[in-house]
Structures are given as C-alpha cells and as structure tokens.
Amino acid sequence: MPQKIGRQPTIKDVAAVAGVSISTVSHVYSRARPISPETAARVTAAADELGYIPNPSAASLRGGQVGILGLVLRPRNAIHGSLSGTETFTRFSGAAAAATLATGRGLLHVPNVLASRARRVAMDGCIVMGPYEGDEVVIALEKRHVPVVCADIDPANPDDPWAVRVDYGPATESLLSAALALGARRVALIAGSEANNWTRSTKTLIQQWCTEAGVSLSAHNLYEGEGSVGAAGLAYELLTSSEAPDTIIVSSTRFASGVLAAAKRLDLTIPEDLRICALTDSALTREASPPITSLDLLLEDQAKACVDLLIHRLSGSAPTARPVVVTPSVRWRSSLAQIEN
Amino acid sequence: MPQKIGRQPTIKDVAAVAGVSISTVSHVYSRARPISPETAARVTAAADELGYIPNPSAASLRGGQVGILGLVLRPRNAIHGSLSGTETFTRFSGAAAAATLATGRGLLHVPNVLASRARRVAMDGCIVMGPYEGDEVVIALEKRHVPVVCADIDPANPDDPWAVRVDYGPATESLLSAALALGARRVALIAGSEANNWTRSTKTLIQQWCTEAGVSLSAHNLYEGEGSVGAAGLAYELLTSSEAPDTIIVSSTRFASGVLAAAKRLDLTIPEDLRICALTDSALTREASPPITSLDLLLEDQAKACVDLLIHRLSGSAPTARPVVVTPSVRWRSSLAQIEN
C-alpha cells in the first residue's frame, strides 16, 4: 500500500513497501538485533523511496534517551549582556557545544525552567552553570527527574558529587602574594552581588588571606548590572577617601574598566600608585591600557568536564571517587605583575 | 492506586490520585480546554504530591511541536577554532539563543546531520548558518522534513524565500571607494576557500568594482585553516613581487593579522604604504595595531532575523513578500580611513 499523501511516511509504510514487519524496520534503524543483509537492503531502499525518517519523539517515548544535553547559564548577566561582558558565557557555551557534539548528542539552551509559559523540552540531562545557593533551577530540574551536573558548586551543597568544582584557592593566593610583594597594604574588593560560589568563595579566600597577612581589606558588593560606570563611581569614592586602597580587586571585567577610569581621573599611575586585578578574564582586561592581570577560569575545561561528568552520570554509574576539579590560573599583566623568583 | 515505585509518575497516576480522568489531567497541562478551578487544583495537588511532570516526548508524539529550534553552523572553522577566530560564531549562537529563549523555546546545537552515528534529535525547525553551494546539510534536513531557514543564502539557491539575506554591496562599495580616495591603485584580495555566499559574493562585488573603477585586482584564495601564518606568507610574497599591491583586503580576521605581520617585516607603514581591511570583524582587527577597518556582519541582527523567520515559517505562513535583508556596515579604523565629506 502506497504512502498516503500529505502525511509523513512512518515505519508502517516502509514495512508495507519492503514487505516486512514493522519490527524488522525498527531493528534496521535501531541496530538492536541482527537483520539479514538482503532484508536490510530492501528496507533501506523502501525507506529511501518514501523519504522515511524515524520520528525521534516516538523513538524516545519508550524510555530511551533523546540525545540532548541541556544547558542553563544561571548568572543574570549571561546572554543578555553585551559581547565583552558575556565572554565567560560564550566561551562556556561554545566549549560545551563542541564537547557535546563530539559525542553525537546535541546541546540545548533550555528555555526558562521556572517560567510556566516556557515550553517543556526533552533532554537526557542538564548542565547548570554557576548555580546560586540552593538554586531553584536545579531543584526544578531534579523535580522533573532530569539529572543535573553543575559547573561550580552550589554554595549550599558543597559536597555535591555531581558538580565540577572550581578551586579558586591557588590563583587567588598567588594574586594576593604578588600584590603583597609589590607593596600592597590596603586592599579593596569590589565583588559582584550574585549568590554563587565564584562570588562567595573568592571573597572568603581574600578575606582569610588578608587577615592572615595582616593586610587591611575593605570588601564591597556591586550588582553586575552596574557595569563599569557603577564601578567607576565606587572606585572614585574609595580612592578619594581618607583610607584609600593601594590595590583593588574586582570580580567582573567591566568593573575593572570602571576602576581604570577612576584611576585615570585621579591621575594615578598603574601599577605604581594602584594595583588592579580581576577575578575573571575578557577582552576588557586583555586589551585595557594597561592590560589587567586576571583569573582565567578555564571555561573550556569546565565545560568539557561538565559534559563528561554528565554523560558519566547518565550512564548510571556512581560518582567518581574523587571530585572533578578545575584550577583557574592567573594571566599576569602589567596592572599587577608577577613576582620574579 | 498509589504510584508504583521505581517508575516515574504518569498522567494515569495523577488521574487516579486526583480522582479524575486522564484527559482532564492532560488538559490541565495543555490548557486546551477550560477546567474548573477546583478540578485544576485537585489535579495540581496530586501532581505535586507524586512529582509528576508531563513527558515532552509523549506530548509531542501526537504531531505537536517540540519547542526546539535547531542551529547548524556550516563554516568548517566554527566552534573548533580558537576563540578569536570564532567570534563570528559565538556572536551568532549567543544571539540566536537569546532570541529563541525569549519565545519560550530552546535552541539546540544539532549533532552532525550527515553522520549516521550521531543521534537524530527532535526539532521543529532549523537554522543553517552560512550554507554552502547546494548545501548537503540543508538537503538532509529537508529530507527529514525539518523546515530550514538559512543565514545568508545558498549561492545555488539565490531566491530562497526562507533565507535571511546579507547584502554585502553597500559596505564593500564604501570600503573600496575609501581605498580609492586614499590612493589605492593595486588591490589584492585574500579570500577564504569556503563555497559560501560571503566568500563568493564579496569576491564578485570586489571584482566588479575594480573593473569599473579601473583598479587592478589580484584575487587569491586561502583555506581559513591556514590562519595568520598562511596569510603572512602569501602577503609577504605579494608585497615583495614586482607588482606589489598598495591595498590588501582579507576575508578572515586571522588573515588580517598575517598581513599585518608581513607588513611589519617589510617595514611598511599603514595606511600610508599599505591599506588593509577585513571582510568580517573580531578582536583581532579591533585590537590590532593599527586597528583594522572591517565589515561588521551584524551577526546579532542576522540571528534574530533567522529566529523570527523560522518561527514565521513554522506558523505555516507564506514567505514574507519582500526578503529579509541585513546590510553589514563598516567599522572604520586607521588601517583604512573613511573619506571625510
């Protein structure tokens, strides 16, 4: 019986044309059981003739996987910001896509999990980048029975075996040591306002280090959306106060631009009068004058590790014995030079 | 009857607990018909209790859409190259993701459509960026009955109503006019080797313009993978030949870096001795010394237009009366200054 017009051919049509049962056609495509070469050829020919393509939704309905890994970028400024401000996210997404595609799966930017108006989409598992403390997206996803892997831990869930951990310790420490060696005595931190581990953990590390080293620290939080203008204002205020810092650490690279602007306005020489460094890297710090020393968060490594870990999780295996850790490194530039040994 | 253990709750379980029929449960989620508030509440409560989530594969099986738009980046150097070389693709992907998410759908990086080992994934439609002439991916997708929208036309299919067109004419023209006004008499073009419209169309436009303007042109093709090193070699060769160009137009921004290196090696002053411009833009041209005049392909506009056009196509509407066109603009920098009027 020929294919009915106006309808996409189904496995039934192919079976009819090839003169076999639908289960045979199914097995030709799923390769789940041996099919004689002749039969396979007949089926393939019939399928080609009809333009048959297995329907992925139907194929996965029976409990199979859909071949899609989800990705959710949590930081509020992801995607919607301008290019330079979102380099972190484009680097991560691009690397995650490359790693996922290499496995034959697709990578999906998942529509807002918390919005009831957004479509519910099928996925085998999901990567959540930069989860907040007790992240509601992670919770919602788990409620949907979607296995999740996080890039950087949820601060409320530090022992999650299904997170790729980011160890900010070594890089933060060498940043501070270098600053100290260069004469830093009064450090100011302009951190973002997001309740994620990057913000939290670096802040804690810096506080601890300063306490131990006997270096004074004034810590400030600024919403990332304030951008360079907001940071310039705050930096100007700090730098003209009676207890002006000699070193400013910023989280976002836009904040770095702002601090640079404030320093210029005050005619401060960098790094002599003021040392600056940033806790992430982008074109804004690389191409600033002077270029700004920054943490490279190794987003490509993080993304690749997340994809690997998620696939591991999907295989049903137990978590790896030791956690997956990525250790950011410092990109030394003239705004805060490395100590020569 | 309580939910069987070890199994995800289905619509049936919810119906049983809520004491309603499965179609009622279905309609509570699909909102396809009115449900009394009380019933809806009972259903929702039961669903919450059981942790029920509608299965997206089953929901779409009936012929509905899956809420996913696919994206395929055709140029060979997409994704796999280094960051600066792939700014084009990250800009496009990021913008496409943002535009898609804004509609409540997800954006999927589609696993290799041509590889039989890659998973077949469900999608409602697909954006193909930078199709080749008679692109086999587009053909394969259409064979799968996936509606396609292209970013930039397939050179073999110039009248495709389902493509977002990129009009390179005005920008190319003003680039060349500026070069002429600055004394250009011998132009060299180092174009990429990809058989896409960007490569083809800009080359043709440049050839035509040079012929009409009586400017000599030597056109060369170089595989994008040769990068700046390859371009430096070719540029050095050209610049030391008896008929050295006074203006070099490159397609990729890596080629621009190479030309710059060759010029430096030959101690040429830019733009006095040699004028340079690029047919796309990236950090490599923005941050070069001197900065290099480039075409901004307005990837964000292209991506947004593709998402809109694809959604239009999915709605079953006829193509728009007039084609969707994006017109790139020139970013004037010192390597080739704009004419003052």
Add this chain to the structure above:
DNA sequence: TTGAAAGCGCTAACAG
C-alpha cells in the same frame, strides 16, 4: 532471522 502484538505517555475527537 523474523513477526505479532502489547504498550510507552499523552492528545484529541467524540460523547455526554
């Protein structure tokens, strides 16, 4: 090596 048949979880007539 192949076929028959029972679903997978949900949607959408149709009936009330």
Add this chain to the structure above:
DNA sequence: CTGTTAGCGCTTTCAA
C-alpha cells in the same frame, strides 16, 4: 465542564 477511547510512531517482549 468532564470522561471514554482510539490512536500518535516506535520499541520490545514473546513466539515462531
């Protein structure tokens, strides 16, 4: 406003 029921297209036992 709600229930019944027949599939959506495919996978997967169970038989042969």
